[in-house]
Structure formats: structure tokens, C-alpha cells
Amino acid sequence: MQDFIDLLNKVTPDLLRGTVVTLQIATISLVLGMIVGLPVGIGRVYGPVWLQRVLGAYVTLFQGTPLLIQLFMVYYGLPDIGITLGRLQAAFLTLGLNSAAYQAEYLRSALQAVSEGQMTAARAIGMSKWQAIQSVILPQAVRLALPAWSNEAVAMLKYTSVVFLIAVPDLMGQAKILASRYFAPIQIYLIVAVFYIALVGVAYLILTLIERRARIPGLTGDTT
Amino acid sequence: MTSPILRIEDVHKSYGSLHVLKGVSLTVQPREVVVLVGPSGSGKSTLLRCINLLNPPTKGRIWLEDQEITAPGVNQDRVRQRIGMVFQEFNLFTHLTALGNVMIGLIKVRKMRKNEARDLAMFELERVGLADRAHYYPAQLSGGQKQRVAIARALGMDPHVMLFDEPTSALDPELTGEVLAVMQKLAGEGMTMIVVSHEMGFARQVANRVVFMEGGVVVEEGTPQHMFEQPTHERTRAFLRNIMQ
């Protein structure tokens, strides 16, 4: 037992440093995913047919291939066409574009779940199509998509762990280094699992608060 | 004789190979209340959606006041702003309160400041007797209240003509009265209205004219008295007898 506490004391600072990196990657990727995913989702529903096709191909590409391959393509593949990214940049870009594909899909099904009558009523009072999307359809769709989006945010915390394979010192990356340094893989991965659970728990808490604040009677994602 | 507020001339509408409106002509005078009746599928909703250009006609012309709104290059959003529409299913914006539903068009379309918009929206809610429900969401309102908010939302845009598409058909019978009362009040204030409705009591009391449509054409039109008591066409007689059970 004393051994375990000693080990815990020794590895905690490095794991905390890794946690910061993990949180950084998750946050930036989610934000990038939102910035890209929002227009992709809207374009998938309201864009011209050619655009819907192109965006559909993008989504299929990122949903249909393993995340790890995407990461390797970005980190090892892009330099072949003259784009060289740092490890962290590659992590942000890959996870961000991957998350964008998923976020776009959640938004797409939420947009489609908003009844047609909402658009009709908005146009009937003289709104343009874009005004209607912006001030009537989107505010509803975002709320409908919130539960799925929360799951995406939580999943992202765990997906980030692939980046240790391009030697990013995230929580998982630190775990790997520490496991071989102290010859105690089981104990260390157990400790790291607890770290992940704590992160996920805190994320759930925050997201539940957000969902509660955004709730409007008659408009929830759980019911449709 | 004043000039008509709305003139519909030989309007056709097809969806693909389905020819729904087959040459409808109708002229509406200012302050007139026209009740449009006809069997389901006869094209009543389609006609209303042609008039406010939600689904522009495939052929024919429509004038609103002195503007031909079917002319190429017309700003259709502007036209819709001047033609209020009330739907069978209310279509209130789910994410906004009653007040928000009325305000949003004032802010986004009429470009009013928030304070100004709030005052006018409250005034419109008072007009339909719902000032005390201003902060309720649609899900917290009864069907009749929802429809009255929808009327207030349309009125906020200061429409020159109001279209009602079966405004009471989705309501429980005990809730239709409050909506019809608001519509009757509007008619009394001089609002020009085209109302698709099978509320014959309303038609008798409020309409200046009843128009009977079937199969995408106007079969017969006339005063309520003429239409209910001595219609010229056998089909008008049969239809009206049927809905008055």
C-alpha cells in the first residue's frame, strides 16, 4: 500500500501536466469542430445540391475511417504535399475536423427535426430564408442537438488519447512514459483511468448545467 | 367604387404533373371579408400560398394594391410582410414566448429597436386579449391561445390583407369561439381578410362574400345569403348542405 502511495506521489505531477494537455486538445478540437461543423451542418440541409454532396463526402470520410488513420495522414501524410504540422497542431486539426463531421451530423438531424411549419411561418412574416434559419430554425435545432452534442464532448475527452501515438504528452502519453519508467503499468493505467473518469464526471456536470439552462418548455432533444 | 386591394387573375398552380389550381380569378375590395369554402384537396390552401408567394403561381398574375406581385424582380419577402397569414397548426416559434413570437418579426423584418418592438408586441397581444400570457411559451398555452398569439404575430407586421387557413380546424370545439371572436373584431376594425373556414356561423355573420372552390376552380361566389339560401349551382348546394349537416 505504501508503495502505491509513493508511486502516486511520484507520478501525479506528470499526470496533471498530461491532463492539462488533454483538456487543451479536447477544448480546442471541440471549438474547431463547432466552428467547422456548424456551417457544414447547415450546408448539408439548406445548401445547393452540389454543396450537400461535397459536405456529405467530407462527413463520410471522417465518420467512415479510423481516427488513428486520420491522425497519421495529417501528421505523416500532409508533409508529402508540403504541409508540415507540429504534433499538437496535427492533434487539433485531426480531432477538430473529425469532431466537425460528427457535430455537423447532430446538427443536421436536429435541423431536420424542426417542423416545416416553423420555416413557413417565418417566411410568412417576411423573413428571408437565411433570416429564418438564423433566428428561428437554428436556435431550436441547437437545443435539440444539445444532448447528442454533450455525448460528443464527453467522448472527445477519451478520443484525445490517440494522440500519444504521435508522441504528444497528453494524459495517455504521460501514462505510457511513466509506465515504462516505473515498471508498473497496471497501477499507472489504473490511476490514469481514474483521472479520465474524473474529467468525464466534471464534463457531465457542466454539460448538464448548460442543458438545464437552455431548456425551454416543449423543446427538448430527449423527447423527439 | 374603390380600387381593389387584391386582384387574382387566372392563377394556375401545378406540383409536377399535378395541376392543382386551374385558373382562379378573384378580386377583393378593401375591408372585405371573403370566406373560402370547398372540399378537402380543392386547392384552398394552395391558393392562399400563391397569394402570399410562399408557393408562387406557375401561371397567372396577382396584384396587391397597385403592385403586380407576380412580376419578375419583385421582392417577395417585402410582399409577404404586407400579407399576414394564420395557419391551421398555429406554427408558433417553439423557442420563443408569446411576446417573443410577436417581437421577432418586428426586430428582424421591420428593424425596430427592442424597446419599441416590445411595446408594439404588447399592444398586439392586448388586441387578442393575451397580454397576461406574454411570457408563456407556446407549449404552455391552450390551442385557442396559441392561435390568438399567431394572429397577434401577423398583425405586428402591419399587414394590408390577412389570410386565414382553417384557423379553428385544429382546435377543440370549445376553443374555436375565442379565435372567431378575435377575427370578427378584426373584421369590424376594417381588416381585409380571406378566410378558409367551414365555420358557417362565422361566414353568415362576418363574411361579405362566400367563395366556393372545387377541383382547382371557383365554382360559385356570392353573398352569404345567396350562397346559403339559393346557390345557382347544384354542387354548391350539395357541398354546403353537407357541411351544415
Ligand SMILES: Nc1ncnc2c1ncn2[C@@H]1O[C@H](COP(=O)(O)OP(=O)(O)O)[C@@H](O)[C@H]1O
Ligand atoms: N407542396 C405540395 N406538393 C405536392 N402536392 C401538393 C402540395 N401542396 C398541396 N398539394 C396537393 O394539391 C392539392 C390541393 O391541396 P390543398 O391546396 O392543400 O387543398 P385544400 O386546402 O383545399 O384541402 C392536393 O391534392 C394536395 O395533395
Ligand SMILES: [Mg+2]
Ligand atoms: Mg387546406
